[in-house]
Amino acid sequence: MSGKLEGKVAVVTGAGQGIGRGVALRFAREGAGVGVLEIVKENCERTVADIRAAGGRAIALPYSVAVAAQVDEAMSLVERELGPIDIVTNIAGIYGKHMPITQLSLEEWKRVLDVNITGTFLCAKRALRGMIDRRWGRVINTASGHALSGRATFAPYASSKTAVIGFTKALALEVGRSNVTVNCIMPGVTDTPMPRENDPSGSRLPILAEQNPMGRIGTPEDLASAMAFLASDEAGYITGQTIAVNGGIRELP
Numbered sequence: 001m002s003g004k005l006e007g008k009v010a011v012v013t014g015a016g017q018g019i020g021r022g023v024a025l026r027f028a029r030e031g032a033g034v035g036v037l038e039i040v041k042e043n044c045e046r047t048v049a050d051i052r053a054a055g056g057r058a059i060a061l062p063y064s065v066a067v068a069a070q071v072d073e074a075m076s077l078v079e080r081e082l083g084p085i086d087i088v089t090n091i092a093g094i095y096g097k098h099m100p101i102t103q104l105s106l107e108e109w110k111r112v113l114d115v116n117i118t119g120t121f122l123c124a125k126r127a128l129r130g131m132i133d134r135r136w137g138r139v140i141n142t143a144s145g146h147a148l149s150g151r152a153t154f155a156p157y158a159s160s161k162t163a164v165i166g167f168t169k170a171l172a173l174e175v176g177r178s179n180v181t182v183n184c185i186m187p188g189v190t191d192t193p194m195p196r197e198n199d200p201s202g203s204r205l206p207i208l209a210e211q212n213p214m215g216r217i218g219t220p221e222d223l224a225s226a227m228a229f230l231a232s233d234e235a236g237y238i239t240g241q242t243i244a245v246n247g248g249i250r251e252l253p
């Protein structure tokens, strides 16, 4: 196997399904050893098995990104079994319950922020140590169009994704001189279990595809291509950016 991530070690969070799974499979095809960090054990192991069956290197990390001790254990395992971590892609995310603010519990608010922004912070923080020491690293975060345009009854999700963009900018300024880049991908609606759970009748996705300038919704592979580029040596002078991979939908702040 040879590719643009040959010899690199990457941790991909939320890699049991959807975008994260697509990114983990692609990174492995590009030559990276992949730590598959995914809270659903069965899906975590399925992604690892598929990477290995295709001749790639991967280990299962059935942990939560929202728990500091679990993140530490996962990253230590990767360092022991695959080597120093070069790339961390923070993709694990939850949408949360459809709920007006007046009915939203503090627990639900915290649950969404814990995964989407605190999880991003914890994984970046733990992986950065080695990147700074070795003067090479890539942190790639995942926002959403809701960060810019919002969506009624999904305030925790929108807030967490706006926070991911701010975190990306601040961290990029902090670690640039260590030759570590920090960027954020902003997917549009992408064909994964997440938007399907929020569209039980199946009527919304065809409408969104029709409204898209390119006439379709995104695929995990669309996102994986952008992330593989950002993770590679070729993107070494791109940092602090939020890049929309959404078929050209205009999202305004």
Ligand SMILES: NC(=O)c1ccc[n+]([C@@H]2O[C@H](COP(=O)([O-])OP(=O)(O)OC[C@H]3O[C@@H](n4cnc5c(N)ncnc54)[C@H](O)[C@@H]3O)[C@@H](O)[C@H]2O)c1
Binding pocket: 013, 014, 015, 016, 017, 018, 019, 020, 037, 038, 039, 040, 043, 063, 064, 065, 066, 091, 092, 093, 094, 115, 119, 142, 143, 144, 145, 186, 187, 188, 189, 190, 191, 192, 193, 194, 195
């Ligand atoms: N699919 C879309 O339309 C879309 C659009 C914009 C942004 N995004 C973002 O892209 C990312 C991936 O979305 P997706 O559509 O693939 O979602 P998905 O629900 O299909 O997959 C998310 C994965 O993250 C895992 N996960 C959840 N909480 C976790 C935790 N605490 N620790 C570890 N893993 C955890 C889930 O088990 C799941 O496998 C998310 O951050 C999402 O907000 C998705």
